[in-house]
Amino acid sequence: MKFIVSSTALLSHLQTISRVINSKNSMAILDNFLFRLERNKLTMTASDQETTMTTSVEVIEAEGEGLFAVNAKILLDPLKELPDQPLTFEIDDNNLEIFLYFQNGKYNFIGVNGDEYPQKMPLSDSAITFKVEAQQLLNGIGCTLFATADDELRPIMNGIYMDIFPENVTFVSSDTHKLVRFKNAAIQPGVKASFILPKKPANLLKNILPKEPGEVLVTFDDKNACFTLTNFVLNCRLIEGNYPNYNSVIPQSGPNRLIIDRSMFTNVLRRVSVFSNQASSLVKLQLQENQMVVSAQNIDFSTSAEETIECNYSGDNLVIGFSANYLIEILNNIPSQQIVLELSDATRAGIILPLENKENGELLMLLMPMMLTDF
Template identity: 60%
Template sequence: MKFVVSSATLLSHLQAISRVINSKNTLPILDCFLLELDGNVLTITAADNETRLETKVEVNSSEGAGSLAVNSKNLLDPLRELPDQPLTFDVNDETLEVFIYYHNGKYNFVGLKGDEYPKPKELKDSAIVLNIPAETLFNGINRTVFATADDELRPVMNGIYFDITADDLTFVASDGHKLVRVIHKDVKGDGRSSFILPKKPANLLRTLLPKESGTVELKFDENNAYITMSNFVMICRFVEGRYPNYNSVIPQNNPNHVTLDRLALLNALKRVSVFSNPASSLVKLQLSEDKIVVSAQDIDFLTSAEEVIPCQYNGSVMNIGFKAVFLIDMLNNIPSADVKIELSDPSRAGIILPAENEENEDMLTLLMPMMLND
């Protein structure tokens, strides 16, 4: 088979799907891209054992049809150094030797048989279809993926939980210390269904979705999903197991309410946390009527810092401790100028909310406190 394709177009599609390929694979063929030519359309696939990503490129001219697997480095590394120009791929169907001709040179290597590449899992007839606006899916993943765990003992915590009802779609992520729940009212299922999307495909979607517009089709059964975008199709396996009841850990009666500028608190935490004990990253928030005192200290090195931030506070005077890196993560991911913090007492989780939610979106974050010594 033979075809001509723009080097810049090919490179952008290869780079987008190459993130699926693991640095170490049990199957050597998973180090490869699968190229399949049919008419003037070249389908390129990259995969690992759990996730598969396909994209289509229109070629300028073609002869023949077929498939072969090509080592990803052999394609990607030289293409990165080439200026945009037509590339001619000439593949010997018998020996699988590939010649790539460009403006003032050529290179060649030998591919592998395309039919040895793993096939995608088929969905069951009972598969459910859900259409989600690309922006909604991006926001749900982007606001929650940072809170997923890396826990070999509890793999269900290592992904984003999609909770679908006839009223809304809820994205949840938690590592046991922090939890994020984002409810989207603009997506409704036909009934109750749910799945856990692993962290790797979630991060891949996070890079692909900003370039998408319109809706994304999510078709899934108990074990796998086909996620169809305008330029890409992702096939991934879910994390198996039951997700914990996330609503039961959200404290309901929180009489102490703070409203303050998100960036003021975020920047104060970044400065003050430098002086916290590196092992614990503990910062103390001292809450009183019109101000929060943010403080940290490292007794071993006799360093300390404190800053005062104005706020509106309704509640009793309270000292509460949090892990600074977690609190900074949360504030970085809340899309609002002001935040509300709701607290019951220093031993119970604090709830951090955007003062104003985005349209059709309801976001809640929760952070477990740390014990203060004094």
């Protein structure tokens, strides 16, 4: 078996799918890329058993066909240092000895039998399919991924819940401290269904979707999902279980309403939180008509800080505590210069919204308050 391929094309595809490979694998074969040569098409696969990503590249010349696997590190590390040039692979079909020839030299290593590579799980005949623009899927994942949990006891919270309706898809994530709900009416699947997308494949999609033109074909059943993009195919095992009723924990519009510049609020929180208890990052917000006082203190080190901000606030005088870290994280993930903070009282969750939503998108973030025990 022999083929010639562009080093740049090969490297870019391998680097993308290499993110699937774990640093420690239960099976040695999973340290490898799987290559399949068919005519002038070279298909490459990386897997951790739960998630599999496949991509392909056209080769310049090809002789023979076959299947083989190559250690990812042995191949990737030298390719990163090579300038753009044609690479010639010669594989001995009997013992899988591989010679890689390039402009000023050659590499020699032994491949692995590709038949040992685990197969991706097939989807059932009852699988549901819909199409979505790559940018719209990216919007949903990008808004919600940061709020997923790392909870071994409740794995259903460790992914993005995609609640699918005929006229929209709602993306939801929560770690019990914060919750994000993004309703995207630009996606109209025409079906009613739902699934929980694990964090790892969601991260992989977030990385590759910005470079993918056109539509993504989403196919899923009750255990697995497949995302077919222009240049990549991602298969993953879904998180099984029933996601909590997220709408039931979202309070109705609070009577106390703050409108403020997002960047200014974030900068104030960053400065003041330096003086908070580092374990809790607790900050206190004192709200009264058109004014907010942001303060923090650390009793253990006798430090404190306070800043006063002129703002658009209407409602009752209110004092409430939040984790500055969580609040900053939420503010960093709202694509709007002006944000709205709706509050009921000091014991109920605050709702944080963009002042103006993007077309066909409705974003809502929720943050649980903290007891002001240190004040």
